[in-house]
Amino acid sequence: MSGTERVPKYERLRRRLTDHIDRLPADSPLPTERELTTRYGVSRATVRQALDALEAAGLVYRVQGAGTFVAEQTVSKTLSLTSFSEDMRRKGLVPDSRVLVADETPADEHSGGRLRLSPGTPLIRLVRVRLADSAPMCLETTYLVAERVPGLLDLELTGSIYQVLAERYGVNLVRADQAVRSVAAGEEQAALLGLAPRAPALRMERVAYDERGSAVESTVSLYRADRYEIRFTIHREAT
Amino acid sequence: MSGTERVPKYERLRRRLTDHIDRLPADSPLPTERELTTRYGVSRATVRQALDALEAAGLVYRVQGAGTFVAEQTVSKTLSLTSFSEDMRRKGLVPDSRVLVADETPADEHSGGRLRLSPGTPLIRLVRVRLADSAPMCLETTYLVAERVPGLLDLELTGSIYQVLAERYGVNLVRADQAVRSVAAGEEQAALLGLAPRAPALRMERVAYDERGSAVESTVSLYRADRYEIRFTIHREAT
DNA sequence: GAGTGGTCTAGACCACCAC
DNA sequence: TGGTGGTCTAGACCACTCA
Numbered sequence A, B: 001m002s003g004t005e006r007v008p009k010y011e012r013l014r015r016r017l018t019d020h021i022d023r024l025p026a027d028s029p030l031p032t033e034r035e036l037t038t039r040y041g042v043s044r045a046t047v048r049q050a051l052d053a054l055e056a057a058g059l060v061y062r063v064q065g066a067g068t069f070v071a072e073q074t075v076s077k078t079l080s081l082t083s084f085s086e087d088m089r090r091k092g093l094v095p096d097s098r099v100l101v102a103d104e105t106p107a108d109e110h111s112g113g114r115l116r117l118s119p120g121t122p123l124i125r126l127v128r129v130r131l132a133d134s135a136p137m138c139l140e141t142t143y144l145v146a147e148r149v150p151g152l153l154d155l156e157l158t159g160s161i162y163q164v165l166a167e168r169y170g171v172n173l174v175r176a177d178q179a180v181r182s183v184a185a186g187e188e189q190a191a192l193l194g195l196a197p198r199a200p201a202l203r204m205e206r207v208a209y210d211e212r213g214s215a216v217e218s219t220v221s222l223y224r225a226d227r228y229e230i231r232f233t234i235h236r237e238a239t
Numbered sequence C: 001g002a003g004t005g006g007t008c009t010a011g012a013c014c015a016c017c018a019c
Numbered sequence D: 001t002g003g004t005g006g007t008c009t010a011g012a013c014c015a016c017t018c019a
Helices: A009-022 A033-040 A044-056 A084-090 A109-115 A161-169 A187-193 B009-022 B033-040 B044-056 B084-090 B109-115 B161-169 B187-193
Strands: A060-063 A067-070 A095-106 A122-132 A135-145 A173-184 A200-210 A215-224 A230-235 B060-063 B067-070 B095-106 B122-132 B135-145 B173-184 B200-210 B215-224 B230-235
Touching (some): A009 A033, A033 A044, A044 A060, A084 A095, A084 A122, A084 A135, A109 A122, A109 A135, A135 A187, A161 A215, A173 A215, A173 B173, A187 A215, B009 B033, B009 B044, B084 B122, B084 B135, B109 B122, B109 B135, B109 B200, B135 B187, B173 B215, B187 B215
Antiparallel strands (some): A095 A122, A173 A200, A173 B200, A200 A215, A230 B173, B060 B067, B095 B122, B122 B135, B135 B215, B200 B215
C-alpha cells in the first residue's frame, strides 16, 4: 500500500460539502451549482455528480428552479451490508465470538437452496454465539461456498469475516437479500443466548452476493430481542 | 392529465434496456457504452445515466476495462417506502382496515417526540387493525401532523393513506426512518390480532418525511409474526 | 425576467482488462 | 495494444421558481 490513493474530484468535493453541510441548519441553501463550479474550479457535471451522491444519502434536497438545500438530519443511515463485528463496533460495542461449530459439509436443500447450489457442493459451516461487550447478542449459522475460501478454517475467525474475504480472497460482498422475522426462541437457542425459553427473538436470514451476483454466503442470525433492533432509512420509489 | 408526459431520453433508454436485459442470461455482455451511443443516437453521458440506474437497481454490473454485464436475478427488490395497502397488494393479498380510533389529539412526548414537534401540536391519530384477505395482519397506530392534512378525518380511510396524502394534499412522503424489533404481544394486542398472549410479533416503528425533510407521519405497527416477514436487498457502502 | 436545477451533447484523457 | 468503463470539460437549451 503506497500513500498515493486516486480520489476523483467529485468525491473530494462531496467530502468537502459533507463537512460544510454538517455545520448548517436545515433548509439552508447551498451555493448554486454554477457557483460551486467556479469556487472549486470544476465543471458543472462534476459538481452535479457530487450533489447526486449527497442527495442519494439524504443530506440535501433539490428544488428545480429554486436551489439545493440542507435536509433535516436523518436519525439513521441507509441500512448497509455489514458484518456482525462492523455492526457492533459502529454501535460502540466490543464484538466477540464463541465458535460452536467450524467444519466443512456438503450442501443440502436447506443450505444449498438459499445459495442456489446443487446438493453436495462443499460448504464451510460456522455456528457461533456472537457477543457484544462479552454478553450474548446473537446466535449465527453461516455457510460459505468452500471453493471461494480455501483454507478459511485454518484462520482466526473471531474478527470480521467480510474483511478476511476481501483481503485474503479478493471476494467482495456487495449485495445481500435479507428476510427478517420475529420468532420465539427454542429451548436450546434460548439457553445459548441467556434467555428464557420462548422469549421473543429477531430472526434474520441473509444471502450475500459478490460483484457478479454470485451467492457466496448464507447466514441465519437469531438476535436477542431485548438487545437488538434494526434501524434504517428507506425511500419512495419513483416508478 | 393530458397525454403528453415528459420522459427524458436516459429514462426511455433505461426502460428499453431493462426489457432487453430481462431476456438475457446472467453474465451476458451488454453492448458497449459507445455502441449504445450510436445505436440509440444519444451521447455517452446519457447512456451512462441510464446504465447508472440499472447498476443501482442491481440489474447489471460493470467491470472497468471489460464491459457491462447482466447480473444474476435478485429475489427481492430494495425495500421501499410503501403503505400497508400497497404492501399487501404487491404480495397478492387484499388489504382492508378496521378503524378503532380516529381523532385529533395534541402531541405528547411519545408521539410528538418522534415527529420532533413541540408538545401540544395538533395530531391526527388513527388506530387500525389492518386486515389481509379478511384476517388480522397488523395493529397500527398512526400520527399525522394535523396542519398538513386538514379534513382528513372526514374522508374514507380504508384505502391507501399515502395516495390520499399525495393526491389530495400534495404531500409526498419520500423517505422514512424505520426501527424493527421483535416483541411478545400484550394481552389486548394479541386479542385484536387473533393471537395467543405473548405470541411473538414484529414491531415496526416508522417516521416518514416529505421532500424537504419535514416529518409528517409517525406509525407504530405490530405485525403477526406467523403471517409477516420483511424482505429486502441491501448493499455494501463504498465509504 | 433573471436565475435555478434538469437534461443533453461532443469531445478528451485515464485506468484497467483481455488478447 | 486496442478496447472498455471511469472521469472530466465547456457549452447549450429547457422547465421551473420566485420576486
